[in-house]
Amino acid sequence: MVTGNRLGVILEWEGVAVEVDDPDLEPRVWYVLSLEEAKSFPSDAVLKKIEGMRTDQAISEILRWSEDPEEIQRLAARKELIYQTLRGGYYKLRPGVLDFLNTLVDFDIPIAIAAPRSRMILEEGIKTVGLQGYFDAIVALEYFCQGKPDGEMFEVVVELLGLEPAVCIVFGNSNLTTESAHIAGMRCVAVASQHPSYELQAANHVVRWLDQLSIVDLQRIVNGEAIGRGGRESDMDMEIVFEE
CATH class of the missing domain: 1.10.150 (DNA polymerase; domain 1)
Known part of the structure; x- marks a missing residue:
């Protein structure tokens, strides 16, 4: 079993935990x-x-x-x-997020939210989608000075979690997040919510939905191992092809 002191998960907010309802x-x-x-x-x-x-x-x-x-x-x-x-104040939880978080909680894996939004906005959003109590750390823009591509935001997270960067995985939805995570010494899983998967290949792995990954998959990513596509089918590329 993977225990909490061997693995940590850091989620960005929009496009990872909640939907980006308006890309514009x-x-x-x-x-x-x-x-x-x-x-x-x-x-x-x-x-x-x-x-x-x-x-x-x-x-x-x-x-x-x-x-x-x-x-x-x-x-x-x-x-x-x-x-x-x-x-506005409306947020919609992305499919698979709750199942993924519950699995992490079951395995006692620390979870953090990190985003360049104010603490107030993040806390209100977390309350809106009913995720209070899931996160061991919430790192808002008040907590760091240098934004992406600097790795400071994620460095603050691991310090609060008491973990080493090498055992933490960042989940983001852009190449800038991947760059920032790598600079901070962490692995990155890109979530293809705004951008098609072929644009996110700089990440260590790409998924459409968080519940495509198991705990074993997460440990393999931390270990630098390649993993195959699993879980629900990723349809981002299909959406891009047939978008009118």
Whole structure:
């Protein structure tokens, strides 16, 4: 049996634990902010580059909208408020998540949520989908300074869990998350919720649903072993092909 001190699981929030109901939400938020502030709207390439980054980091390092720390924080706070307004409070748990979490709990495996969202937003979302009590750590943007691709967010998680990076698996839905996890010395499973699986091959493994993986699979991933596709069928590529 795999015991809790030999394995840890870190989940990102949107696209991993809960559905991304509106894939155009982030671009719309940036669009509204750019209109309000009379800034140039970021190109698709730039939007993809800042996906999953801390907002203040994206504003200062990528968009270069300001060099003033106070102004950067003002813009970041405003962007967060626009996001909350457009997003609303509705969240939908992704299929297979609850079964996966219950299996982890049965094997006493520590679980954490990590995301560049405020603690308040994460806690409200967790309550909305009924996942209170499942997570041994919740790492929000207040807990780290350097966003992706830096590994600090995940480094904070393992410190809180009391585990070594090498025994932890990050579940994310972008190549930026994979890069960040690898920099932090962790394995990464990419969840093909927003992007097709063929775009996520930098990860150690790719799934569509979390319950495609067993505890044995997780241990094999930690050990650096390749595993085959299992569980429910992944239909991300089919959706992309037949999307109108």
